[in-house]
Amino acid sequence: MFKAVFMIVSLWIGVVSANPPPSLDMSRWMEHLADTIQDRSLTELFLPGSHDSATYKLEHKFGKNQDITSKLNTLRYALLGFGVTKVVQTWSQAQNRSIIQQLEDGVRYLDLRIIYRDSKKQFYTVHGLYGPSLKDVLSQINQFLHHHPQEIIVIQVGDLRYMPHGDNDHHALIAKFKEAFGNRLISKSDGLALPIKTLWGHEKQVVLIYKKDDIAAAYNEIFPRKSLDDYWANADNVSTLKIKLDAHLKGRQFNPHQLYVIQSQMTPATNTITASLKPFSKGYKSLHQMAAAVQKEFPQWLNEWHAYGPAIVLVDFINKDIARQIVQLNMLQQPARIA
Numbered sequence: 239m240f241k242a243v244f245m246i247v248s249l250w251i252g253v254v255s256a257n258p259p260p261s262l263d264m265s266r267w268m269e270h271l272a273d274t275i276q277d278r279s280l281t282e283l284f285l286p287g288s289h290d291s292a293t294y295k296l297e298h299k300f301g302k303n304q305d306i307t308s309k310l311n312t313l314r315y316a317l318l319g320f321g322v323t324k325v326v327q328t329w330s331q332a333q334n335r336s337i338i339q340q341l342e343d344g345v346r347y348l349d350l351r352i353i354y355r356d357s358k359k360q361f362y363t364v365h366g367l368y369g370p371s372l373k374d375v376l377s378q379i380n381q382f383l384h385h386h387p388q389e390i391i392v393i394q395v396g397d398l399r400y401m402p403h404g405d406n407d408h409h410a411l412i413a414k415f416k417e418a419f420g421n422r423l424i425s426k427s428d429g430l431a432l433p434i435k436t437l438w439g440h441e442k443q444v445v446l447i448y449k450k451d452d453i454a455a456a457y458n459e460i461f462p463r464k465s466l467d468d469y470w471a472n473a474d475n476v477s478t479l480k481i482k483l484d485a486h487l488k489g490r491q492f493n494p495h496q497l498y499v500i501q502s503q504m505t506p507a508t509n510t511i512t513a514s515l516k517p518f519s520k521g522y523k524s525l526h527q528m529a530a531a532v533q534k535e536f537p538q539w540l541n542e543w544h545a546y547g548p549a550i551v552l553v554d555f556i557n558k559d560i561a562r563q564i565v566q567l568n569m570l571q572q573p574a575r576i577a
Contacts, residue, residue: 264344264558267565268434269388274569276435280390280445281494283434284544284568286561287347287392287552288340289503290332292363292370298323301353301364302400323367328524329511330366332503332554337370338378344561346390347499347550350375351397354407361411364397372411376418383422383443390424390437392497392550394466396449408453412460419444423459430465431494445497468499468552474507474522476531480539487546500543502536503554504528529554536563544570 262270275283306326335343352372355362363369383389401407416423422443430445447461448454454462471482483500490498506522514523522528532554543549544567551564
């Protein structure tokens, strides 16, 4: 097997400042960039992604088996629920646009955390607190796909920490996705290396990645976790995040059958969250503030990341402007692969 690395073969300055065509409709950017991307595969594209995509609307109710700090867990009982869920919401909400709004803004990678909800007897999204129901999320995705037949999205399904009926729940969950997307699902037989124009010709629009390998193995329409290289830096300050991401990028090996994810979000440490509860304390007070700090650096970071080759760039509180910056990297000359 050849080891692949990336290098720039063209000289250019100010990658992110180069403006895409003014007519580019972000809700249809794949369709509008057909001449540019149709001969590439999904693994050869820069895709905007939203981290914890369904957290735009969170209830004041904890999901089962969710991670919260020991400090907040104590407060959970001391404050009889509502007070601490408000704090948890501050540190759990990673998006402020609905699923369909994110897709219309240009997002083509969704990160869904799903568990079974006993009281509702159905599947819900979750991140500490319950988010929208899976039914709601699938409805939004299907509505978008119906009106945008040349847009292709990748959906990663993870968390899966509470499935009280074991594998029966997993298979029931897969059935919901298959029912929703049907023949639009790209199969493992198709693979991830097919050109975009081939996927269009076959009316394929969804890659579904399920982060439980034994379940994914049972379905041709479901990709396993190894379909992603999605290193998590687990950093709660900007400089450490960049250092860790750069170190991982430098060791990257291009794989035409694997999607590469740059997780650009910061993750709050326990002491960061607990410090935020103290009046007049310095430091970040929410995930939103963390995301804003990262996004200030984005023009320079994207400029540098282009040299390492196509990737999904995962973002907290993604918006149309950030998505546009990522998409426009596809319009630049691609780095060459050197064996």
